[in-house]
Amino acid sequence: MLKIYAGCLVEHFYPETGIASAKVLRKLGWQVEIIEAGCCGFPAAASGFSDAAKKAFARLMENAAGDESIITFCPTCTTMLTHLGPKLLPGGEAEALAKRVFPFSRFIFEREHEALKQLLEGRKLDGKTTWHDSCHQKYMLQAGEASRGLLKMLAGGDFVELPGADSCCGFAGTFSLDHPEISEALLAEKLEAIRKSGAQTVAVDCPGCLLQIRGGCHRQKLPVRVRHIAELAAELCAEKD
Structure with missing residues (x-):
């Protein structure tokens, strides 16, 4: 349980x-x-x-x-x-x-690695996929490498690095409300990095980053889908049904 x-x-x-x-x-x-x-x-x-x-x-x-x-x-x-x-x-x-x-x-990634590999049966995400490191996940929890490792399992050889992957997207909770100009500037840098990566999918592990980056991609009409890594894992697991 x-x-x-x-x-x-x-x-x-x-x-x-x-x-x-x-x-x-x-x-x-x-x-x-x-x-x-x-x-x-x-x-x-x-x-x-x-x-x-x-x-x-x-x-x-x-x-x-x-x-x-x-x-x-x-x-x-x-x-x-x-x-x-x-x-x-x-x-x-x-x-x-x-x-x-x-x-x-x-x-x-650390406790169900082999079980997930067997469940995926070689399936992987379509198109190029990149990764954005959320600040708390990487710096407070020291869990960024596990997240990145899991995404590489899901993306296979189509994983591409995001320039400045560990730079803040500008959300940071109430920071984006208190300092909108700084928040928008950070988001603009992140969106430009996404554009340069050539990825069709951006994976995140933070719903705050998801809100910020997905909203930015929508406003700029970038042809990119932004998803929580759990959704991407579920997407591949569902293909077995």
């Missing part, structure tokens, strides 16, 4: 990401259960509302009780569960929770 924590963006904007993740995990033989806990508290903590953040994190801990591994799809939520939350509410309960948390791509 695995537990899934979706986070606000996946729950309210991109439920297809959570559904895709559950499909892949079930294909790999896991039963999944959704943690219904609302927000993890990170936005409140980042905005200086520590009491609200503590309340949200405490509610999440209560609803996530157990010993099952917890799969996440948002690096920001994962950072809250594994780093910031235990600092806000220090103690054994928060530390135990942190040890149970795994980003989707890390769990699949």
Whole structure:
């Protein structure tokens, strides 16, 4: 049994990401259960509302009780569960929770690598695919290489590097609202890199980056699809049915 924590963006904007993740995990033989806990508290903590953040994190801990591994799809939520939350509410309960948390791509690549390879049966994504590193996934969670490794499994020889893959896309939560000019400048650089890569698909592991980059591609009418890596994995797994 695995537990899934979706986070606000996946729950309210991109439920297809959570559904895709559950499909892949079930294909790999896991039963999944959704943690219904609302927000993890990170936005409140980042905005200086520590009491609200503590309340949200405490509610999440209560609803996530157990010993099952917890799969996440948002690096920001994962950072809250594994780093910031235990600092806000220090103690054994928060530390135990942190040890149970795994980003989707890390769990699949490191613990289900061979099972996924057998499930794919040599199938790969159509066209050239590239990768954008989300800031929290790479720098806070140190999970960027697992995400990149998983995408290379899905893309095969059609994986292409994105120039400046680890540069911020400009979303950064409320930063994009507080500093729209800087956010737009960072996004423009990212979109230019995507254009130069020649990729038809851009994969991400962060719903915030997904919102920012997909929106930018749509406004500039770039012929590129932007997807969470869980959706791409589910896409290939579904081809076996």
